Amino acid sequence: MTSAEIRQSFLDFFAARGHRVYPSAPLVPHGDATLLFTNAGMVPFKEYFLGREAPPTPRAASSQKCLRVSGKHNDLENVGPSPRHHTFFEMLGNFSFGDYFKAEAIEFGWELVTAVWGLDRERLFASVYEEDDEAFDLWRRISGLPETRVVRCGKADNFWAMGETGPCGPCSEIYVDLDPGRPAVGWDEGTASGRYLEIWNLVFMQFERGASGAMRPLPKPSIDTGAGLERVSSVLGGHRSNYDTDLFQPIIRAAAALAGRRDGDGDEGDVALRVVADHLRAAAFLLADGVIPGNEGRGYVLRRLLRRAARHGLGIGFEEPFLHRLLPVVGEILGRSYPELAATEQAAAATLRAEETKFLETLATGSRQVQEAIGRARATGAVALGGSEVFRLYDTFGLPVELIREIAEEERFHLDEAGFAAALEEQRERSRQHLSETQRRLGEIRAAVAARGHTWEPVVFAGYLDREGREVGLGLAEARPELLVSLAGGSPRVVDALAAGEPGVAVFARTPFYAESGGQVADRGSVAWPGGRARVTDVQKLSGHDHYHFLTVEEGNLARGAEVELRVDPAHRLPTQRNHTATHLLQAALRRVLGPGVHQAGSLVHPDHLRFDFTHPQALSEEERLRIEELVNGWVLGAIPTEIVYDRPLEEAIAAGAMALFGEKYGERVRTVEVPGVSLELCGGCHVGNTGEIGPFTIVSERAVASGVRRIEAVTGEGAIAHARRQAAALGRIEELLGVPVERVEEELVALRQRLREAEREVGRLRVQLVSGGGGGAEAVEVAGVRVLAREVPAAPANELRTMADALRGKLGSGVVVLAARGEGKVSLLAAVTPDLAGRLHAGRIVQRLAPIVGGSGGGRADFAQAGGKLVDELPRALAEAAAAVAEQAGAGIG
DSSP, X not given: OOHHHHHHHHHHHHHTTTOEEEOOOOSSOSSOTTOSSOOSTTGGGHHHHTTSSOOSSSEEEEXXXXXXXXXXXXXXXXXXXXXXXXXXXXXXXXXXXXXXXXXXXXXXXXXXXXXXXXXXXXXEEEEEXXXXXXXXXXXXXXXXXOGGGEEEEOHHHHEEESSSSEEEEEEEEEEEESOTTSOOOOHHHHHHHTXXXXXXXXXXXXXXXXXXXXXXEEEEEEEEEEEEHHHHHHHHTTOSSGGGSTTTHHHHHHHHHHHTOOTTSOSHHHHHXXXXXXXXHHHHHHHHTTOOOOSSHHHHHHHHHHHXXXXXXXXXXXXXXXXXXXXXXXXXXXXTTOTHHHHTHHHHHHHHHHHHHHHHHHHHTHHHHHHHHHHHHHHTTOSEEOHHHHHHHHHHXXXXXXXXXXXXXXXXXXXXXXXXXXXXXXXXXXXXXXXXXXXXXXXXXXXXXXXXXXXXXXXXXXXSOOTTSOOOTTEEEEEXXXXXXXXXXXXXXXXXXXXXXXXXXXXXXXXXXXXXXXXXXXXXXXXXXXXXXXXXXXXXXXXXXXXEEEEEEEESOEETTOOEEEEEOHHHHHHHHHHHHHHHHXXXXXXXXXXXXXXXXXXXXXXXXXXXXXXXXXXXXXXXXXXXXXXXXXXXXXXXXXEEEEEEEHHHHHHTTOBOOTTOOOOSEEEEEEETTTEEEEOOSOOOSBXXXXXXXXXXXXXXXXXXXXXXXXXXHHHHHHHHHHHHHHHHHHHHHHTSOGGGHHHHHHHHHHHHHHHHHHHHHHHHHHHHTTXXXXXXXXXXXXXXXXXXXXXXXXXXXXXXXXXXXXXXXXXXXXXXXXXXXXXXEEEEEOGGGTTTOOHHHHHHXXXXXXXXXXXXXXXXXXXEESOGGGHHHHHHTHHHHHHHHHHHOOO
């Protein structure tokens, strides 16, 4: 069976047994502040298992894309050398939300593995939790396995928990013997060696653990199972390695062909090819789900994966960017199951190429960065680079540890490996914790609510329609707070009333307040009741249906159950609506001007402005920018009525051409916003009724925010008018300063700039002439037979300093020139060695010796080097040490 056939057979098997088949959720979890990535098949169903939301059906099945890059699940360094470690993988799973339990789960698992997938039952084992007699007896009865092949294991291996508290229970695993022709071995030996390989885990959620550690039976026990598609494909295909399956081999073969080598040569090149295949799959799906390379959080993980793949590519001969050339192969393998790969391929390829190019440029300067760090450490008497410094080179410049170690060894220096490992683990922890503070706060609030046992029906957003189908507008009378949480003092706590001056959170059954989502900021406004008033400053939601109104009581007491009136601030909502519809028009214009490869990579809809991130490899030309503005303003002038369908099937909307944001989680029924003839998008935000309400549209800025991702900021309506007034006022001031009419401003500025450049060149020439003429400087001194000229010179650009050094070196004939200049709180140092002394002296080491004195660093070639620092007052001391630095080298040689 191919991997595609295995995936489909799994889903078909459970669909035939009453399970609803769900498409994979994105790799970026929505509404879960505890996870950086979706790392298991049950993550999208977490709210059902916790009882916070009611599942549409009691049975589910899916093939979920997952990512594991750190923690207990995976060690990144094992990916490549290990035949079964991966970052990205697919988790096949079937789930029961209080429906069937152990017996059916075991029956389903056994039937699929043996009857459908055809594994010989003589090769199979089952493990159970040591205290789970029920599961042990069920395996014996259902499978007929002998007692010797139903193995009892301890809590570490066969007891699952969602966290310190919450649902938990025993689990049971199906194992296969990879060497059935050999004599059987003990369980511990077989599992440790990998001969007995786990292929499916069945989790029996039957308890809830409280804060005290006590466990009580759940009223509706549930089932969560998981089988890795890569591992199952390997076993059914008779392979020893997951990388030998059709999920990886096409990528490996294509990479090997590009590199001019063969897979299977049995050397480090095979490891490199496996790393490239694994990391490229992960990158393709992360990019498709909207993650872009960055320096923190999810973006940091993506960047590390790309750089690790590029580094291994260097090891097999790739000296130029190559990952983007392999990206189509990932689509060929997985595109039919995951259409987002094809939809984002062009933009993802541009991002890959830009990111890899940047990394290769970084590696080119890596040697100098490491040598400078060694020079600073050596100046303090150290014999090893500290762990934090190694991590800085690794983290900031993306330098592989192997490269840092190799350069250090050449310099007869060591690395603090243990310190580096500690710093790396600290970074991993920071990455895990790099989640929204707002989401974290919401989690604390929800925990406080759960501890009190409060429940409520899903909140209805009444900002679209009332019960008669009319627009509600901005107000809602006869609302009642169903829950109040005080935020005064320390931890959130559930209360019956909030007093004047007290900050808190309120939940209403119905609300006209829009909760922040989809890029649109939350509404602001007020809550009013007889004798009291509260100001709403934010509205957030943790899951799809909870709206938490953050507010402060300004007058009176707000009591739970009291009748109140909710009122949204129109000065905040109405311009937000204009900007949201304008964002849709902007995306449509971008796709018309730049092509269908443009995809949204993020957005912010605010009352003051809009921000739109989109995939594109290069800056907009002036012509493109003007054309985009013209299109949007043309649609605005057309006063096109918007058409909003509040509830339609997702499949119908997609078939009609609605644009979806990849990485976003949509329900079965969706809301669409259409500007006929222009744009049709899935969107839950607030919009104008007619494009004419938007007013003028102006692009304020366009710039890069990541590799292959651009950002446009724009204003509309009154904001665009205010921007135009500021621009006109600025132009008027320029006219006044230049003394020319607006028609001649550009001509006058070009001429002025040319005159300034000519003046700067003349000043530079005079400065070099003054210094090289010898006026005002110290004379050369002789040290160990070498003439040394150390002098402070006037502040000048770096190219002028080099010219001065060359002139002085020429006048010196034989010797060393050390120049220093100060300016704007910084120090520049420069050393130049005449050619005849190249065998004895090294300019780079001279500046490495002097730079720490001025609190800086530097390095360079044997004949020329430069450095910088911030301790301006220490400049005289650095110059005074120049002769000693030369003497140290001249006396010892440079070895």
